[in-house]
Amino acid sequence: MIGFNTCRRSLTALFLSICAAASFVAAAPSLAQHMGPDFGAKGDDSQGSIELVDPKTLRVCADPNNLPFSNDKGEGFENRIAEFLAKKLGKALAYSYYPGATGFVRNTLNAHLCDVILGMPQGNDLVQPTNPYYRTTHAIVTRAGTALDGVKALDDPRLKEKRYRIGLVANTPPGNVLAMNGLMASVKPYALMVDTRVESSSAAMIHDLEKGDIDIALLWGPIAGWYAKHSSEKLNVAPLPETPGARMAFRIGFGVRHSDQNFKRELNTLIAQNKADLERILLDYGVPLLDEQGHPITVAQ
Template identity: 45%
Template sequence: MRAACRQIVRAVTLALGLVLACGAFAELPERQEREALRVCADGNNLPFSNQAGEGFENRIAELMAEDLGVPLTYVWAPQVMGFVRNTLELRVCDVMIGTVAGYDFVQNTNAYYRSVYSLVVPADSDLAATRLSDPAFSGRRIGVVAETPPIVPLRRSGARIEGYPLMVDTRVRAPVRDAIEDVAAGNTEGAVLWGPLAGYYAARQEPPLKVVPLVNDDTGAHLDYRITMGVRHGEPHWKDWINDFIDRRQEEIDAILADYDVPLLDRHGQLLGTSEGGDS
């Protein structure tokens, strides 16, 4: 009995210590000096980032480090469930370069780009819809990533859905690349994918595929998103610095995104460089 009581006391003491430690950890003051720009990133997730520094988030991180005047370091982790908890919240890194606006697990900076789901088809395809309600989708075999916004409207339009998994370990699988390659090989007639992914992989097929941003969609599906950087809650000065950086270096950021064929929207939801979106 005494041995059992001792074990219970030890367990309670350990649990209490963990609670107190976590409480103290959460109340740590915001860092004022930065010896390096410590970025939380996926090491195998092009066009966003990889360990070779080939993604557009890598290049934006390099621009930030240069602006701060400090070295750039990374903490690599697959961007799956638990990514924020295992990186940013552990304080082993200080910023996520790409986070959708409104993502509650982080404090969002101002948006530095806005993009939209896009249709990818062969260059000679007669399918050029800019809205998911287009009757031209009826009977067409269209690739879509599971649980993404285009699925339901496409089904209502009569498309035959070819599904690809959403949550994967990027070290093992690349579903969007598979979807694009299926279009190039003729296994599907098109794919509806998140704009940065669609633009990047479509441009790198031989011959390149055509990308049609869905700027005129009328189905009510949420297809365009503002992308911010993500920092820990309770770090207002760091957020303010990043907002200032985005404001000062926006043209350079836009140029980087253009290098990766990202379809970019202005504040009115129209493609940058055009007065209005086209329609089929």
């Protein structure tokens, strides 16, 4: 729910302080799950110094096959948010689709084919982020009606009483917590870097959970919530709590070119004025939302 030549595979943005840099490193794998494969080189977004490709059209940069975020059929929550923003702005809506692979930002936003990416983390310099419109986290997913009902954290004593099989996307933050609790021997790893056009580690993990091949799935929250809503089995989804040394939650905003200051301010105004509507869209897709104190948001505020 998560810059991107390894921030959709491992964030490469610079931070202004050591603290910020640490947060950035922690965010990378989470955002890799969010965005898909490597975004590619940063490129130069200052050329042309124009605000918008077409002032009468909201042009969105998106992955054509990366549910629950977006697809070319308009079925993702970022598609829904794009429709909402276009209506509020009084503009037509158009997309520039490009696989979440090497060169995404360079070949979409920075090539002036579109003007906004709808899921970007705070604190990276690959693009200019707006204020966040949601905060989400990694989640733990279990089958309902098992001995693991009620498990909400990876230090739950039940996980040490029996060797449960745990699905983990490689190099994502929950792995640090598993290591702290001596559970790495129970892990079944799934690839972080995949081509979303042809495969999905998240779909494979949920399928294994449904079949009983694993007992626990650890996924980026928006992915976990969406798959749980569409599963043939009843699945429990719980946000993973923050753990010292392993950040779980991240703020997500829109991303625009660094030169597009007016557009950024316009989007920030829309975020501030339409917080509840944006949250309703996210909650409808099962995105686990957190407030700034870490409490779950279950009704749009």
